[in-house]
Amino acid sequence: MHASVSSPAPRAPRDAAPAATAPAGQPPRPVRVAAIASLMANIGIVATGGLVRLTGSGLGCDTWPKCTPGSFTTTPAQGFHGLVEFGNRTLTGVLLIIAVWMLVAVYRRARERRDLVALAWVQIAGIIVQAVVGGMVVLFHLTWNLVGFHYLLSIALVAAMAILVARAHLPAGPRELVVARPVMILTHVMTLVLVVVVVLGVMATGSGPHSGDESRVLRTGIDAELVYHVHAWAAYTLFTLTAIMLVLALRTRGDGAARWRRWVGVLLAVQLVQMAVGIAQANLALPIGLVLVHMTLAALLTAASVAVVMALKAPVHADD
Numbered sequence: 001m002h003a004s005v006s007s008p009a010p011r012a013p014r015d016a017a018p019a020a021t022a023p024a025g026q027p028p029r030p031v032r033v034a035a036i037a038s039l040m041a042n043i044g045i046v047a048t049g050g051l052v053r054l055t056g057s058g059l060g061c062d063t064w065p066k067c068t069p070g071s072f073t074t075t076p077a078q079g080f081h082g083l084v085e086f087g088n089r090t091l092t093g094v095l096l097i098i099a100v101w102m103l104v105a106v107y108r109r110a111r112e113r114r115d116l117v118a119l120a121w122v123q124i125a126g127i128i129v130q131a132v133v134g135g136m137v138v139l140f141h142l143t144w145n146l147v148g149f150h151y152l153l154s155i156a157l158v159a160a161m162a163i164l165v166a167r168a169h170l171p172a173g174p175r176e177l178v179v180a181r182p183v184m185i186l187t188h189v190m191t192l193v194l195v196v197v198v199v200l201g202v203m204a205t206g207s208g209p210h211s212g213d214e215s216r217v218l219r220t221g222i223d224a225e226l227v228y229h230v231h232a233w234a235a236y237t238l239f240t241l242t243a244i245m246l247v248l249a250l251r252t253r254g255d256g257a258a259r260w261r262r263w264v265g266v267l268l269a270v271q272l273v274q275m276a277v278g279i280a281q282a283n284l285a286l287p288i289g290l291v292l293v294h295m296t297l298a299a300l301l302t303a304a305s306v307a308v309v310m311a312l313k314a315p316v317h318a319d320d
Helices: 029-054 076-109 114-139 144-168 181-207 224-251 255-283 288-310
Strands: 175-177 313-315
Touching: 029 076, 029 114, 029 144, 029 288, 076 114, 114 144, 144 181, 144 288, 181 224, 181 288, 224 255, 255 288
Parallel strands: none
Antiparallel strands: 175 313
């Protein structure tokens, strides 16, 4: 008898890259990367906008949409303040490019996900609205209410992009609650308190010394010390609620709630840093660097809070 010799299986070319596959139902990697970039860019623009205000460069470009009546770009006469303000305007264009990238990625790779398509359009619309509001801020000489509204719109966009990132990492389809209903209610109460904290922070900034320009700028007229204390009390309430959530998270069993437990821990950690920075800036007469960190951390706090809310539910029958 002759032993049969089986032919060896064909070998894949050495230079063939393995196909990148996402978990079942999850949007492909390009969509997820674009979503993360969108979130990071919107947090970044909060930081650069804060830098404009804190360096007194709010009127560095004294008109809009031009930087000066005779030039779209900053001129040597505008000096340092002109460079800072024009730089922030330029970054708005970068943000719009990232938003278009996100939109194209969704239409090419996940057109069937209407939630992602809608959020991608929200980002583009939000950036356009922000540009118009930013122009009004300059034309009306940095009134505190317009400046505050400008900042709150940025925070709202950060929240929307945090939702986008969360949804871009989950498959479509029904989701189920992974925590007890009282825990869900407490989580939503926490987010409402966070909104109050952010709004009071805007009021505090509108009452404090950093008006955005060295000339006289319309302020709230409210005693700044009073607003600082009310803002701090609201922040302590937020921290207490989050600490209770962490205790409940550690007592919540089940693999489905693992993501929620992790994000509650992240949220509490960000709050601890934010509180430390807030106390430090209050005791050091509001130095620019600490105030800038505090403003940026508010955006990170918003994103972490959204992540906690989004993790309350998990896809049905999906592994956590």
